[in-house]
Amino acid sequence: MKKIPLFILRFFILFFSFTILFWFLQSIFLWSLNYFPEKNNLLQGFIGSFFKNLKSSATLAVFVTLIFVPFWIKNLGINRVISFIFSFLLSLSLLFSLFFLITPSAGRENNTENSPGVLMADHIHILSEGVLYLENYDSNKIGFTIFLDTKNPEQGLSFSKTAFLLDKPPRIHFSKKKEIPLEPRNPVFDPMFVPYPGLSNLLSRVALFNNQLNKEYEESRLNFLIYAGVVCFFITSLGTLSRISCWPLINLLGSIAALWFFFILHALLVDSPILLSLVDIVFKSNPEISLVPALLLIFSFILILWDLLFIKPAARA
Numbered sequence: 001m002k003k004i005p006l007f008i009l010r011f012f013i014l015f016f017s018f019t020i021l022f023w024f025l026q027s028i029f030l031w032s033l034n035y036f037p038e039k040n041n042l043l044q045g046f047i048g049s050f051f052k053n054l055k056s057s058a059t060l061a062v063f064v065t066l067i068f069v070p071f072w073i074k075n076l077g078i079n080r081v082i083s084f085i086f087s088f089l090l091s092l093s094l095l096f097s098l099f100f101l102i103t104p105s106a107g108r109e110n111n112t113e114n115s116p117g118v119l120m121a122d123h124i125h126i127l128s129e130g131v132l133y134l135e136n137y138d139s140n141k142i143g144f145t146i147f148l149d150t151k152n153p154e155q156g157l158s159f160s161k162t163a164f165l166l167d168k169p170p171r172i173h174f175s176k177k178k179e180i181p182l183e184p185r186n187p188v189f190d191p192m193f194v195p196y197p198g199l200s201n202l203l204s205r206v207a208l209f210n211n212q213l214n215k216e217y218e219e220s221r222l223n224f225l226i227y228a229g230v231v232c233f234f235i236t237s238l239g240t241l242s243r244i245s246c247w248p249l250i251n252l253l254g255s256i257a258a259l260w261f262f263f264i265l266h267a268l269l270v271d272s273p274i275l276l277s278l279v280d281i282v283f284k285s286n287p288e289i290s291l292v293p294a295l296l297l298i299f300s301f302i303l304i305l306w307d308l309l310f311i312k313p314a315a316r317a
Contacts, residue, residue: 003076004086010076011090014068018061019054026053055102056210062091062098066235067255070242080243080313084236084304091232092225099217099224129180132172134163141165147174205263212270230293230300235259237300240307266292 069087125132129151135144142163149155164173172180216224241255242248269292 003078004082007073007076007078007083007086008090010072011065011069011087014065014072015058015061015094018064018068019058022060022064023053023057026057055098056207058098059095059210059213060206062094062232063235063259066091066232067238067252067259070239070255071248071252080239080307084239087239088232088236091236092229095213095228095232096225099213127180127182132180142172145172145174147180202260202263205267208267208270209263212266227293230296234296234300235262237303237307240303240311243307243311265295269295 066087070083073083122135125134130147130149133146134142136142142165143161145160145163147158147160149158158174158178160174163175166173166179171182174180213224213228216227238255238258241258242251244254245251
């Protein structure tokens with residue numbers, strides 16, 4: 001028991017380290033995707049996103065910490081049952097504290113819905129659909145415009161003498177057959193931080209999970225504790241994978257892959273209308289509160305039984 005304080009200290013060191021890392025990377029990543037030329041300070045977009053991403057970054061850091069803790073405490077010689085209990089309690093406490101202390105700001109979802117950003121005359125804009133050059137514009141009327149569709153470059157350059165700026169959602173009416181969404185991309189940083197499709201999908205699934213936690217917290221504190229508790233219990237049980245073979249690197253990669261699979265499974269269960277309808281008929285209750293925790297608990301107990309029955313405790317030095 002004398003090593004429990006050291007265990008807790010290492011847990012928090014990992015948690016804060018991952019939080020800072022994910023917070024910084026996520027802020028830069030979102031800034032690079034959403035920054036639009038502004039007439040004021042260049043850092044405005046970065047600072048804004050920096051403070052908005054804390055909770056999602058810290059939530060992900062909690063789970064990644066649970067994956068890495070078993071590898072970092074092996075030399076402490078702590079009983080794996082005690083390690084499991086403390087990891088579970090610490091992670092659940094951190095999650096609840098995060099959602100208790102950091103509440104979503106009202107109206108945040110609409111802060112950029114109707115604003116196309118600042119279009120600059122005689123400037124090249126890097127957009128999600130391609131590259132746009134406009135000579136000048138006045139109010140919602142845009143003068144001579146050149147557009148290159150980077151998704152279909154074989155079409156070549158398109159020209160328009162008069163285009164119009166529309167909103168809801170922000171877009172340019174380029175011609176009768178074409179409208180260009182004004183989804184900005186940073187012309188300097190975007191090429192450095194564009195993720196490959198697998199990472200983009202993972203980020204969207206992590207965002208879906210965070211939204212689900214926000215929903216549970218706002219609807220019922222008890223539902224949140226049940227939902228978050230089962231998730232923490234499941235990810236803590238992935239510590240079994242840290243002992244499944246004698247090759248630490250393979251064990252670590254397996255643990256990270258399992259965490260990745262969790263977000264994929266969660267997105268499938270929560271975001272599938274057909275599956276949710278079927279579960280609603282079978283369980284006669286909210287599928288998000290019944291099916292997801294039930295499946296995670298089944299997987300958790302399988303991993304725990306495997307750990308207790310087939311994996312020998314590490315010999316103490």
